[in-house]
Amino acid sequence: MIHEIEVLESQAGLRIDRFLSLEFPELSRSYIQKLMKEENITVNGETRKANYKVNAGDFVVLNEPELKEPDILAENIPLEILYEDSDLLIINKPKGMVVHPSSGHYSGTLVNALMYYCREDLSGINGSLRPGIVHRIDMDTTGSLLVCKNDLAHQRIAEQLKEHSICRIYHAIVHGVIKEEEGTVDAPIGRHPTDRKKMSVNYKNGKSAITHYKVLQRFQNYTYIQCQLETGRTHQIRVHMASIGHPLLGDAVYGPSKCPYKLQGQTLHAKTIGIRHPRTGEYLEVDAPLPEYIVNLLKKLCTSTSN
Numbered sequence: 143m144i145h146e147i148e149v150l151e152s153q154a155g156l157r158i159d160r161f162l163s164l165e166f167p168e169l170s171r172s173y174i175q176k177l178m179k180e181e182n183i184t185v186n187g188e189t190r191k192a193n194y195k196v197n198a199g200d201f202v203v204l205n206e207p208e209l210k211e212p213d214i215l216a217e218n219i220p221l222e223i224l225y226e227d228s229d230l231l232i233i234n235k236p237k238g239m240v241v242h243p244s245s246g247h248y249s250g251t252l253v254n255a256l257m258y259y260c261r262e263d264l265s266g267i268n269g270s271l272r273p274g275i276v277h278r279i280d281m282d283t284t285g286s287l288l289v290c291k292n293d294l295a296h297q298r299i300a301e302q303l304k305e306h307s308i309c310r311i312y313h314a315i316v317h318g319v320i321k322e323e324e325g326t327v328d329a330p331i332g333r334h335p336t337d338r339k340k341m342s343v344n345y346k347n348g349k350s351a352i353t354h355y356k357v358l359q360r361f362q363n364y365t366y367i368q369c370q371l372e373t374g375r376t377h378q379i380r381v382h383m384a385s386i387g388h389p390l391l392g393d394a395v396y397g398p399s400k401c402p403y404k405l406q407g408q409t410l411h412a413k414t415i416g417i418r419h420p421r422t423g424e425y426l427e428v429d430a431p432l433p434e435y436i437v438n439l440l441k442k443l444c445t446s447t448s449n
Contacts, residue, residue, distance in 0.1 A: 149200040158185065159192040162204060167333045169206075177204065214243050219255035224286060225428045229421050230299075231260070231274075231289040234430045237406055241278040241287070256289060264289070265296035276300055277374065282392075282407025285312070286415040286430040298420035303374065309416030310371045312379055313358070313432065315409040315439065316388040317397060320365045324356040327382040331375040340395060341377045343385045351375045353382045361443040364391060368413070380408060391439075403439060411436060 147165055156164075159178070163171045175192045177183050182205040185194065196202070222234040233252065235241070240251045256264060256274055264274035267290075274289040276299045290296035302308045330348030334340040342348075352372035359366040365388065369379050380396045383389055389397025392405035416427035 143206045145204040145206065147202045147204070149196045149198055149202065151198045153196060154198040155195055157192065158183070158190055158194045158196050158202070161196050162202070163338060164333075166204070167338050170338075174204075177206070182207065214253060214257065215249065216258035216261075217249060217254040218258050219250065221255050221259055224430055225426070229291055229295040229419070231256075231291065232415065232428045233287045233289060235279060235284055235287045235412075237282055237284050237433060237435070240281050242272045242275050252287070260289075260291060263291045265291065265293045267293055267296045267300075277303060279412055280377070280408070280410070283410045283412060284430070284433045284436075285412025286428055287412065288415060288417070290420075295420040299417065302417055306372055306374075307418070309414065309427065310374065310412065311414040312369045312371070313411045313413045313436070314367055314369060314379060314383070315391040315436070315443075316365050316367060316383050317391060318363065318365065318388045319360050320355075320357050320367065320388060322357075324354070325386075327351075327353045327355070327386060329382065329385060331378060331381055341375070341381050343381060349373075349375060351378050351382065353379055355383070359440070361447045364443055366440060366443075379410060403442070405435075405439075409436060409439065 145166070149161065153161055159171050159174045162174045163169065178190070178192050181189045183189070184203045185196070185200050223231060224234050225232040235252060242253045243251050253273060253275065260274065266273060268275055274291065276288055276290050276296050279285065279287055288299060290299055329343040329351060330345055331341050331351040332344030332348030334342040335344070350373060354370045354372070356368045357365055358368055371378060380390055380393055384396040390408040390410055392401050392403070393408035394401070411432055412430060414427060414429050416425060418424070419426045
């Protein structure tokens with residue numbers, strides 16, 4: 143795939159590897175440097191070294207070689223199915239399960255399990271690495287996840303995601319005691335300016351993101367909340383709650399690095415998902431029960447608050 147970019151005035155003076163890592167956050171800086179060594183990147187028709195500083199008006203061409211996708215094997219992994227018909231599956235994803243194969247995760251993913259369970263009945267719109275996958279949730283987030291069995295369902299669900307008409311309600315436990323009963327965080331989210339593995343509230347380069355939250359229960363040092371998404375940006379709830387001083391309990395990326403409880407990542411659960419059925423148009427809503435670890439954690443917090 144060939145990408146062509148013209149350097150803007152505001153970007154002048156950046157090292158070319160830095161410039162390209164900002165333009166293409168999905169590409170690592172080391173991979174960009176590898177492409178430069180292999181002469182797959184040119185500036186004004188000439189190859190450059192990674193320390194070259196771009197000038198306004200420079201014309202950069204990046205030739206990204208086609209990657210051969212690995213064979214993804216079907217695996218007999220148990221699935222908790224909340225809803226199923228000939229068009230859709232709604233899965234209650236467990237904690238620690240990666241949704242689709244990626245570097246370092248080519249087995250044990252939800253896609254591996256789906257390929258065994260559904261055989262050929264999965265949409266192919268997102269390619270061989272993501273059959274049936276129309277949206278995703280983080281590895282350590284639990285709960286309801288839509289899977290499309292055919293391209294018609296995929297296209298119509300994707301349209302609902304684009305127009306923000308899908309009802310998505312999450313439950314979470316956050317640090318600190320939220321005083322107000324409910325509130326809204328309306329702040330754009332984009333790639334973190336210095337740490338490309340993180341997202342952040344980014345007013346300059348971010349995309350619109352809106353999260354509505356409501357207090358369900360208060361504890362001594364924590365609050366159990368419900369969050370409803372208007373948009374679905376990467377790490378949206380995690381970034382938004384951290385931005386108002388209430389990061390998710392267990393989230394070492396956007397919150398405290400140390401957690402008083404033995405948790406595997408953020409306490410976040412995709413509780414409810416509601417859609418217009420892609421074939422009938424009727425409203426369908428599915429609720430995923432809270433995982434046992436959150437139920438037990440809420441009991442502990444109740445006990446510590448009452449003491």
